[in-house]
Amino acid sequence: MATLHLLSHSPFSDGRFNSCLPLLGDTDALLLAGDATYALTAGTKPATELEQLPEQVALFALEEDVQARALGMLPTRVQLLDYAGFVELTCRYERINSWL
Numbered sequence: 001m002a003t004l005h006l007l008s009h010s011p012f013s014d015g016r017f018n019s020c021l022p023l024l025g026d027t028d029a030l031l032l033a034g035d036a037t038y039a040l041t042a043g044t045k046p047a048t049e050l051e052q053l054p055e056q057v058a059l060f061a062l063e064e065d066v067q068a069r070a071l072g073m074l075p076t077r078v079q080l081l082d083y084a085g086f087v088e089l090t091c092r093y094e095r096i097n098s099w100l
Helices: 016-023 034-040 045-051 063-068 083-092
Strands: 003-007 029-032 058-062 078-081 095-098
Touching: 003 016, 003 083, 029 034, 029 083, 034 045, 034 058, 034 063, 058 063, 058 083, 063 078, 078 083
Parallel strands: 003 029, 003 095, 029 058, 058 078
Antiparallel strands: none
């Protein structure tokens, strides 16, 4: 079953990011929200790990959270979403795993 994984905690202060990545299947997606968007910071280990995910894994980030953290250039595979897009995205996946 395709799963949308939702992360909102910083990969630099919490282990959820590292726990989530190995569980991503080829039909899954990862949505970064809140402080999890810091994983997109160029040149960091989390950013490298995201770039190494299989191409089939969709990668999303909430645009408002990216802007609030003044993140610069993002990997081209990252699709930015507004809140309406976030809601629509949740309807596309059979399961949602929120890494609270």
